[in-house]
Amino acid sequence: MKTNSVKIIALLSVLASVLWGYGLVVMVQDQFFPPSASVPSKRVAKAEHDKALHLVALGDSLTRGTGDETGKGYVGYLVDDLRTKTKQPIRLTNLAIKGLRSSQLVEQLKQLEIQRQLKQADFVCLTIGGNDLFQGGESLRNFSPQRIKQTEHAYLQNLETIFRTIRTANSQAIVFYISLYNPFQQLNNGQITSKIVRQWNYDSAEVAARYPNIIAVPTYDLFELHTNEYLYSDQFHPNKEGYKLIGERVSALITFAKGEGK
Amino acid sequence: MINLVYNEMLKIVRKKRLFIISAIIAVLVGLFTYAQYKHVQDVQKRLGTTDWRTQLQQQIIDTQNRLNSSGISEEWRKFLKIRLQQQQYYLDHNINPSAPGAPTFMRMFVENSIELFLPLMVMVVVADLVSSEASGGTMKLLLTRPVKRWKILLSKYIAMGVSISFIMLALVVLSYAISGAVFGYGGWNLPLLTGFTVQGEELNTANVHLIPQWKYLLIELGLASFVAIVVGTLTFMLSVIMRSTAAVMGIMLAALISGAILSNMVSSWESAKYLFMVNLRLTDYISGAAPPIAGMTLGFSIGVLAVWGLVALIVSFFVFITRDVY
Numbered sequence: 001m002k003t004n005s006v007k008i009i010a011l012l013s014v015l016a017s018v019l020w021g022y023g024l025v026v027m028v029q030d031q032f033f034p035p036s037a038s039v040p041s042k043r044v045a046k047a048e049h050d051k052a053l054h055l056v057a058l059g060d061s062l063t064r065g066t067g068d069e070t071g072k073g074y075v076g077y078l079v080d081d082l083r084t085k086t087k088q089p090i091r092l093t094n095l096a097i098k099g100l101r102s103s104q105l106v107e108q109l110k111q112l113e114i115q116r117q118l119k120q121a122d123f124v125c126l127t128i129g130g131n132d133l134f135q136g137g138e139s140l141r142n143f144s145p146q147r148i149k150q151t152e153h154a155y156l157q158n159l160e161t162i163f164r165t166i167r168t169a170n171s172q173a174i175v176f177y178i179s180l181y182n183p184f185q186q187l188n189n190g191q192i193t194s195k196i197v198r199q200w201n202y203d204s205a206e207v208a209a210r211y212p213n214i215i216a217v218p219t220y221d222l223f224e225l226h227t228n229e230y231l232y233s234d235q236f237h238p239n240k241e242g243y244k245l246i247g248e249r250v251s252a253l254i255t256f257a258k259g260e261g262k
Numbered sequence: 263m264i265n266l267v268y269n270e271m272l273k274i275v276r277k278k279r280l281f282i283i284s285a286i287i288a289v290l291v292g293l294f295t296y297a298q299y300k301h302v303q304d305v306q307k308r309l310g311t312t313d314w315r316t317q318l319q320q321q322i323i324d325t326q327n328r329l330n331s332s333g334i335s336e337e338w339r340k341f342l343k344i345r346l347q348q349q350q351y352y353l354d355h356n357i358n359p360s361a362p363g364a365p366t367f368m369r370m371f372v373e374n375s376i377e378l379f380l381p382l383m384v385m386v387v388v389a390d391l392v393s394s395e396a397s398g399g400t401m402k403l404l405l406t407r408p409v410k411r412w413k414i415l416l417s418k419y420i421a422m423g424v425s426i427s428f429i430m431l432a433l434v435v436l437s438y439a440i441s442g443a444v445f446g447y448g449g450w451n452l453p454l455l456t457g458f459t460v461q462g463e464e465l466n467t468a469n470v471h472l473i474p475q476w477k478y479l480l481i482e483l484g485l486a487s488f489v490a491i492v493v494g495t496l497t498f499m500l501s502v503i504m505r506s507t508a509a510v511m512g513i514m515l516a517a518l519i520s521g522a523i524l525s526n527m528v529s530s531w532e533s534a535k536y537l538f539m540v541n542l543r544l545t546d547y548i549s550g551a552a553p554p555i556a557g558m559t560l561g562f563s564i565g566v567l568a569v570w571g572l573v574a575l576i577v578s579f580f581v582f583i584t585r586d587v588y
Contacts, residue, residue, distance in 0.1 A: 007268075030481060052311075092309075
């Protein structure tokens with residue numbers, strides 16, 4: 001009995017070692033003499049539509065939720081709010097990247113999978129431009145009207161491209177373009193920066209108006225009175241309360257839009 | 263010769279180590295299967311979808327956000343960047359790198375155990391192969407037989423190889439059987455990408471090609487068994503040199519663990535790449551992860567390991583044949 005088990009173990013192991021050895025041979029063939037690289041071509045999957053309400057969030061740190069210690073951001077509060085209003089399951093895909101500028105978003109939107117996600121979307125939330133304009137506070141502290149004008153010009157062109165790409169990918173979804181607020185309102189040159197932000201928002205809304213179902217959502221007023229209460233300690237991003245305000249604002253619009261669209 | 267090897271195998275099996283190792287593997291596979299199952303469920307719940315593309319896209323976005331945050335080390339940034347490019351490549355070509363299934367689980371288990379777990383199991387069997395004869399006093403009895411010394415040692419070495427093969431077999435069979443009960447037994451033909459090479463911070467995709475998962479797995483198992491044999495040979499050498507099994511274990515354990523730690527922080531100490539323990543993660547070259555030190559390649563690592571193994575083999579035979587036993 002004992003001797004048999006030893007024999008069986010030995011036999012099995014020897015057989016197995018043939019397999020491992022073959023594995024090494026395959027490895028040498030495959031890794032050191034790779035088959036004439038038939039680079040697989042890019043392929044894109046079909047968009048699938050399921051019953052869930054699909055929300056795609058795009059943009060920069062605002063959409064990401066930087067500054068909110070719970071990590072939800074306005075998108076999180078928006079989804080929370082929507083869940084209380086509808087029994088339909090909600091699917092959120094947050095594709096926002098911290099520090100993203102409009103030109104980078106244009107690049108990101110070229111990716112096939114991002115386009116596929118957009119195709120599936122019922123709603124799209126978008127924040128962009130904050131990093132173009134403020135550049136982490138640089139351009140406003142030592143700003144020149146000339147430079148701001150250039151920045152804005154480039155930005156508006158990118159925004160046009162972004163909206164066009166979204167509309168081409170998905171002609172139905174309702175897009176909420178969340179416009180800017182002025183985090184530097186209470187600083188020395190608050191008057192001037194506010195003027196720039198207002199102009200910026202106005203021009204952006206003009207671009208949005210050229211496309212059907214792209215809605216420019218103002219946030220400027222939300223932060224106008226109590227700027228510091230709604231800002232995170234970096235004095236730039238909203239805090240939890242600030243994000244809640246934005247989330248509520250968009251949420252109110254979606255209920256309305258749902259009655260219309262669906 | 264066959265009889266000698268058989269005799270050695272009998273000793274190994276009698277010690278019941280192989281069964282203990284199989285039991286350890288079974289328990290660990292069970293744990294990992296459960297953890298993986300929980301993880302998959304959690305991700306699905308969080309994203310509200312079972313679509314792997316959405317999950318992978320979300321992972322890519324998360325990585326991009328981490329890359330943008332300050333305060334991550336340069337090595338980690340590089341690692342993330344390489345992985346990011348690779349994930350994007352998978353996504354662009356509509357290939358799921360981690361489709362659920364027992365073969366995928368096996369692949370990940372092999373990839374994660376090649377550096378530490380598998381060598382430890384090998385060490386448990388090999389550490390006392392020779393030293394126990396010395397400390398137990400049976401060495402003299404063994405050497406008084408009319409058999410040449412090198413034959414005795416060779417039979418022990420072959421028995422070691424057989425045991426290692428058994429450990430690998432146990433690892434494969436158990437992980438397939440146990441994880442398959444949860445994830446399903448299919449998925450051998452799923453396509454996977456290999457042939458990525460890392461150049462600085464960029465991922466080179468010139469040689470990338472598709473291979474079915476079974477072939478991928480076969481390659482990884484071949485590499486794992488090679489690593490196991492090299493670690494086994496090193497342990498074998500120590501076992502010949504030292505009488506105390508505990509000392510053998512201690513040294514090997516220290517070397518293996520220091521290897522696991524070193525791989526995470528040696529990128530600036532370039533000559534560390536000649537140490538055997540930072541070269542153990544051979545499967546990383548197949549999957550295309552960034553190597554711990556710039557300039558390390560599959561061929562280089564195999565070479566380093568082979569040299570260490572050969573030297574250890576020569577030393578152990580030399581010491582065993584020339585040593586005075588009294």
